[in-house]
Amino acid sequence: MKFHIVVPIKYVPDIEKVKFDIETRRIDRSSAPGETNPFDLNALETAVQIKEKLGGFVTAISMGPPQAELCLRDALSRGADKAILLSDVKFAGADTLATSYTLACAIKKLGHFDLIVCGEKTVDGDTGQVGPELAEHLGIPHVAYVSELREVSKDKLVVVSDMEDAYYLVEVRLPALITVTKDVNTPRLPSLRAKLRARKAEIETWNADDLSGIGDPSRFGISGSPTTVYKITLPQIKEKKCEFLKGENAIEELLRILEEGGFL
């Protein structure tokens, strides 16, 4: 059987530009163009590099609004062979539990897989939870925060996992899931030809009915989400009154501040 790698990716708003409507607790999607979650590009690159070594194929999968097709085309242009979009109003409002459950159902529907590669987190949700939750739903082991792949074969991986205090060498049996950090590689840029090809490629869309034979539809979307955001606020950025040190004495002043703080 061909080695099959699945990469879940997320369509996210450009975080530098996005605006929020505090009243409705929604993000104003029109305020910023969407893009592929930057961390997912490292996941995709990891998958494509493994494919280049072992053969096989890479499936990119994304749950989101119809516009999320954009990030799947991006994935195809960067080396994914197949793309699946999970899009349905019944999937909307999902927290990480419902999202990971829905992805797990879709991956089961794909049939055989050997490896799932996720980015360490997304720039919008910023939880890093979907990867490990997905592994649990599928009953496979996972290694999080992988910063380097040491050995790759069809039945196991040896990876370096960055656990803050130290790097650990970990062997994991396949099928498994890994989440990768930005240290793992530098994502390639798609060629113009690949971009054009991806633009024309067919993207399969699955809705809740397509997955209902595999999982429990009450666990999709908002009904399957135990957590609710009931309020958002802008952070109380303690906008400080910056005291500007000027002129010839600026350095002397700085020295005095450091001394008073006990830093000298």
Add this chain to the structure above:
Amino acid sequence: MKKCGNVMVVAECYGEGTHPITFELLSKGREIADFLKTELIGILMGYNIKDKAGELLQYGADKIVIFDDEHLARFDVVLYKYLLVNLIKEERPELVLIGATRRGRSLAPRIAAALNTGLTADCIDIQVDANGDIIQVRPAFTGNIIAYIKTKSRPVMATVRYKVFKTKASYRGKGEIIIKKVKLPKDTGIRILRKERAKTVKISDAKVIVACGRGLKRREDIKMIEELAKLLDGIVGSSRPLVDEGWISRDYQIGFSGNIVKPKLYIACGISGSPQHLAGMRNSEIIIAINIDPSAPIFKIADYGIVGDLYEIIPRLVEKIKKRRVSDERKNS
């Protein structure tokens, strides 16, 4: 009010003793348990760790549950999950708190998925409202918004960011200690072969950070920043562009995708202050910004600012500090 389940804190202790986040979680957990009129349970897992129970009791736990086994010496996430899921099913807690360290953020989601319950990541506050509902507060969108989250399933689960809760030693200091038999699952599929290398930098524990950004023109100029950091007994930090350039390792990166820090002193040199950078350092106690552009966002969150060229300012500052040291030494001798 119906009798509510207890508050459970999963301690973190690997190698060098108990991670300080454990005491922060217990201190907050104690507060919540008192409010909910319930008990606080600390869970200790590892190998040869029974003697750490005393510390946990000092921070307010009513009861400590210990899993001590040589298989727990290394962090096998599937094994840890297996034991915790079984314990949670027995104890039926109301709230489970886990540190938002990398281990915690790898472990907690697996437990939540196994229990089919809600989990909130990287909380900066946990509150209980008048109805007794637990409210989890966390930043999202790279720190651009703060979300208030309720969980309708039980247990409520949250990972909590390091260094947001104050530690408070408790009046109790004694309690029940239960040593659990460790029932191992069959092969977890994971083998931790070895600790590859410890990190030399622990930037999240630094008291002083001198950070540099795009204002730096050459890779070798990091030495100048290092010199200042050394004089202040601190370490060098960096914003993302220099890391992406490959000038400095990601271990030194401060910001949303790097390290979140809260030192006593943060000196930002040639950093304009992107939201992604500010998300990682805005809670530093004293922030000094040096930047050539007076409209740079970094000045909005700085206590002191100097508008100017870091290539003029830093060497002069370094020189003055050195001179002072010399004259202090003379005085003392």
